[in-house]
Amino acid sequence: MTVRGPQEVQTFLDHHLPGTRVHILDRSTATAVEAATAVGCPLGAIVKSLLFMADEDPRLVLVAGDRKADQRLLAALWGISRKRIRIADPETVLRVTGFEIGGVPPVAHATSLEVWIDASLARYETLWAAAGARNALFPISFADLVRITGGRVAEFTTEATPEGQQG
Numbered sequence: 001m002t003v004r005g006p007q008e009v010q011t012f013l014d015h016h017l018p019g020t021r022v023h024i025l026d027r028s029t030a031t032a033v034e035a036a037t038a039v040g041c042p043l044g045a046i047v048k049s050l051l052f053m054a055d056e057d058p059r060l061v062l063v064a065g066d067r068k069a070d071q072r073l074l075a076a077l078w079g080i081s082r083k084r085i086r087i088a089d090p091e092t093v094l095r096v097t098g099f100e101i102g103g104v105p106p107v108a109h110a111t112s113l114e115v116w117i118d119a120s121l122a123r124y125e126t127l128w129a130a131a132g133a134r135n136a137l138f139p140i141s142f143a144d145l146v147r148i149t150g151g152r153v154a155e156f157t158t159e160a161t162p163e164g165q166q167g
Contacts, residue, residue, distance in 0.1 A: 004098035004110065006132040012108035013138060016148045022131040022138045030102030030134040032065030039128050039137060042066075047121060047129035047145065049104040051088040051096060051113075054078055058088065058096045060113040062106050062129075062149070064120045067157035074156050077116070102134040106149050115151030122153075 006022045013020045029035035032046040046065030051058055052074065059078075063069050075082040090101050098110030106115070106129050121127055122142045129145070131138045146153060 002098075003094065003100060004108065004132055005103075006136040008098070008108045009105045009132040009136070009138065012148075016107070017140070017144055020138055020140065020144075022136055024133070025135045025137070028102075028134055029130065029137050035128060035130070035137055036065055041126070041128055042124065044120065045124040045127050047106055047127050047140075049097075049106050049130055051093045051104070053086050053088050053092065054080055055084050058092070058111075058113060060097075060106070060109070060115045060149075060151075061118075061156070062115065062121070062145070062151060063118045063157055064123075066160055067118055067120055068160040069118075070156055070158045074116070077154055077156055099130075099132055100134070103130050103132050103136060105130045105132050105138075106145060106151075108132070115149040116156065117146060117149065117151040117153045118157045119153050119155045120157060121145070 010022045029038050035046045036043045044064045044066040048063045050061045071085050128137045
């Protein structure tokens with residue numbers, strides 16, 4: 001499988017959100033803390049793209065950088081047992097999205113994905129999301145994030161502890 005990168009994200013943005021540019025930085029943006037530091041924004045304005053498996057069904061979950069996905073809340077939203085939900089391993093993330101962990105964007109995936117968006121992201125005027133590499137981000141508004149991902153907005157997160165803010 002060919003690994004996707006920032007160019008695929010830029011191509012998607014050119015089509016769906018003209019004028020939005022991918023920013024390639026000279027430092028890591030692979031974690032929410034690193035990304036917030038790199039662009040000088042609040043931790044909560046970073047969009048973490050997390051791939052969960054509901055049995056064998058992949059679902060992309062977009063979470064604010066200062067929050068963590070609560071599997072019990074996701075299970076309730078998805079109408080399944082919490083035991084049937086797990087975070088995808090790196091190989092599955094690459095196979096399903098086409099992107100490596102640390103650079104998974106909310107768009108331009110190798111396969112079509114059901115997307116769920118953390119309602120708490122609406123707190124910020126400008127969000128920053130990964131753009132296909134461990135040093136690439138793009139800015140986006142909450143409304144545009146919802147529109148271009150086709151995601152469903154819901155409350156399924158809890159406050160992250162300092163250790164939980166790394167992903």
